[in-house]
Amino acid sequence: MGFKEHRIADPQTTPCDLASYTLNYLFHEGYLEKDAVSALVVVAQMADHLTPGNSKVIHGQLGLPRDCFCTDLYENCIGFISGLYTACSLIAASDIEEVVLVTTDAGACYANKLDRNTYPLCGDAAAVTVVSKSADIDDKISFVFHTDGSRREALIVPAGGRRMPYSEETAKVFQDEMGNYRSLNNMHMDGTAVFQFVMEEVPPLVEEACRYAKVAKGDIRYHLTHQPNRFMLEKLADLIDVPRSILFNNIVENFGNSSTVTIPVNIAFNLGERLLTERPLVCYSAFGAGLSLAAGVDRLGKLDFCKFLEHPGEGTIAYTAS
Amino acid sequence: MEEKVFEILKDIQPVYDFEEGVDFVEMGYLDSFDVVTLVGELEETFSILISALDIVPENFSSAKNICALIKKSKKVPITEGMA
Numbered sequence: 001m002g003f004k005e006h007r008i009a010d011p012q013t014t015p016c017d018l019a020s021y022t023l024n025y026l027f028h029e030g031y032l033e034k035d036a037v038s039a040l041v042v043v044a045q046m047a048d049h050l051t052p053g054n055s056k057v058i059h060g061q062l063g064l065p066r067d068c069f070c071t072d073l074y075e076n077c078i079g080f081i082s083g084l085y086t087a088c089s090l091i092a093a094s095d096i097e098e099v100v101l102v103t104t105d106a107g108a109c110y111a112n113k114l115d116r117n118t119y120p121l122c123g124d125a126a127a128v129t130v131v132s133k134s135a136d137i138d139d140k141i142s143f144v145f146h147t148d149g150s151r152r153e154a155l156i157v158p159a160g161g162r163r164m165p166y167s168e169e170t171a172k173v174f175q176d177e178m179g180n181y182r183s184l185n186n187m188h189m190d191g192t193a194v195f196q197f198v199m200e201e202v203p204p205l206v207e208e209a210c211r212y213a214k215v216a217k218g219d220i221r222y223h224l225t226h227q228p229n230r231f232m233l234e235k236l237a238d239l240i241d242v243p244r245s246i247l248f249n250n251i252v253e254n255f256g257n258s259s260t261v262t263i264p265v266n267i268a269f270n271l272g273e274r275l276l277t278e279r280p281l282v283c284y285s286a287f288g289a290g291l292s293l294a295a296g297v298d299r300l301g302k303l304d305f306c307k308f309l310e311h312p313g314e315g316t317i318a319y320t321a322s
Numbered sequence: 323m324e325e326k327v328f329e330i331l332k333d334i335q336p337v338y339d340f341e342e343g344v345d346f347v348e349m350g351y352l353d354s355f356d357v358v359t360l361v362g363e364l365e366e367t368f369s370i371l372i373s374a375l376d377i378v379p380e381n382f383s384s385a386k387n388i389c390a391l392i393k394k395s396k397k398v399p400i401t402e403g404m405a
Contacts, residue, residue, distance in 0.1 A: 180353070191354030192379055199374040231358045235374035 006256025009124040012315040015104040016048045018126035020061040020317040022309060023100070026128060027062075028319050031305045032100070034062065039069040039090055039099040043083040043260045045076050045289075046106055058102065061317050069096065076155075077226050077288020078145075079103055079260030080127075081296050084284075085143045087131040097133040102126065103260040121229060123256015126311075127264030141298040142213035144205060151291040154193040159184040195232060198287050203239045205295050206285055213297035217242070220297070221280035222271065226287060227251035227262040259288070267300070268308055275301045323368075323392060327385050330363045340385065347379040357382050364388070370395040 009018065019042065026032040042055040049057065053072035058064075069090070075082050080103050087099035104126035159170035170184040182188060202225075210217045223246055225233060233249035240247065248270045251257075255265055263284055267275070274280075279301030287293045331340045331352075338351040346352045352360065360382065361372050372395045381391045 192357070195354065195374075195377060199377070229358075231362070235377070238371070239374050 004253045006121070006123040006252070007125065007258075008122065008256070009106040009311070010313045013106060013124075013311065013313055014048045014315065015044045015046050015106045015126065016054050016057040016061060017315045017317050018106060018124070018311055019054075019102045019104045019128065020058050021311055021319060022126055022128045023058070023062055023102075024317060024319040025309055026305070028321065029305075032130065035065055036098075037064050037068050037100050039087075039096045040064065040102065041071055041073065041083055041086050041090070041099055042102045042104065043073040043075050043079040044102075044104045045074065045079070045259055046104075047074075054104070055102075076259050076290070076292075077228075077262075078286040078290070078292050078294040080129075080226075080263040081143065081284050081286050081294035082145075083260070084129070084131065084141065084296060085145075085294075087129075088141055088143075091131065091133050099131045101129040101131055103129070103264060105259045105261050121252060121257045123252070123258045125255060125258035125261040125265055127261050127268075129264060139299070141296045142209060143296045144209045144212055144294070146201065146205060146293040148197075148291050151193065151197065152289070154190040154197065154291055155188075155289045157185070157187050194228075194288075194291070197291050198228075198232060198236060199239055201293055202236055202285055202287055203241075205293050206240050206283055209283060209285070209295035209297050215281060215297060219281055220283045221246065222282045223247040223285065224263055224266050224271075224282050224300075225285045227257055227266060228288075229257075262286075268306055272306045272308070275303045275306050277302070323389050324385050326367060327364075327388050327392075330360065330367065331385070334359050334363070343384075345383045347383050352382055360388075364392060364395075368392050368395075369397060371398050 027034045040055050040059065042058060044054050047054055055070035055072045059068060059070050073079065073082055073086060083101045083103055087101045090096050090099050106124045158164055160166050164170060164184065166185060173181050173183045175181055207217065223240065223242060225247060229252050230249040233247060234244055237244040237247040248266055251262055251266050251269060258265060263286060279299050282300045283295060283297050285295040328340055334356050335351055340346065340351065357377065361377060364370065365372055370392060372391065376391060381387050
């Protein structure tokens with residue numbers, strides 16, 4: 001599978017703390033102006049509180065402007081592409097010219113350490129992506145989304161919502177049919193079903209996204225996918241019929257699967273420096289809980305900033321230059 | 323070939339007797355994690371590339387089916403798919 005290490009936030013550090021620290025860095029370094037943030041879209045599967053949403057928590061932690069539009073998407077593996085679509089839609093439908101898109105996950109605690117199908121994969125991270133209105137009318141991202149809710153039980157945390165609230169019963173650990181130990185409060189993944197879904201559905205989705213964007217598949221310089229594990233991504237590259245070298249598969253082994261954040265982590269880790277000067281044609285694709293699929297064709301690059309920050313832990317949100 | 327397959331299976335899951343003739347997947351001898359490991363081992367040992375579309379439970383349910391999968395898979399130097 002290819003696991004070396006994974007990054008898991010300490011218990012004091014929430015999804016909003018990871019995001020606010022990152023935004024404070026960008027304010028401090030002058031990449032973003034706090035008083036000019038007019039829209040904040042936060043995508044996550046874990047929340048600091050059930051109410052209010054993460055975007056309001058981040059707004060309060062940072063002291064963002066009162067007229068900043070703040071909204072939340074509850075999303076999983078396809079969350080980055082959903083967030084990007086929402087940001088683009090806001091820009092297209094209003095006078096908002098710049099959206100701060102936050103994808104964040106501190107949800108590794110979903111996984112039970114005794115479940116080798118999920119725990120080794122988990123990772124926590126946050127990403128800030130700034131989506132700005134372009135002066136070029138042809139500058140757009142072509143998105144495709146598919147959902148098959150009838151297969152939702154293949155990747156699910158059964159307990160914790162209104163359908164099955166947490167209880168002593170749901171916390172009981174049992175051995176499942178595959179010999180893994182888990183409770184109903186933990187993430188359950190039918191690995192075989194998810195694997196088959198990805199292999200059958202993603203290659204035609206990529207073809208569809210390319211057709212919609214009116215580009216040839218061979219013109220895509222990089223396939224920036226969600227990162228479940230190296231094995232799956234190698235097989236996926238073979239089925240999409242692209243070289244494995246342009247469909248990166250090295251994120252889970254270095255960082256873990258951070259759900260909504262894997263694509264930004266993938267971008268920063270594999271293309272960070274290059275995207276400061278180049279602007280390659282890329283195809284994003286993601287797949288996961290739902291079961292759901294998303295893809296987008298984009299000319300990505302000429303960025304002002306694209307790199308990693310190490311969060312200091314213990315719920316830190318203030319950035320202090322070292 | 324079958325002997326080598328049994329050897330690989332025993333390395334992956336030493337606690338089970340794969341020669342009993344049961345359905346390896348249905349009986350829980352191999353979970354999805356084991357199947358991934360098995361695919362890697364088969365590809366390396368037999369210099370084949372197993373298509374993702376062939377990674378379905380029935381192809382790993384018995385030694386006979388695994389051997390059939392090996393025979394139908396593309397014979398390549400293992401590095402070919404790593405372009």
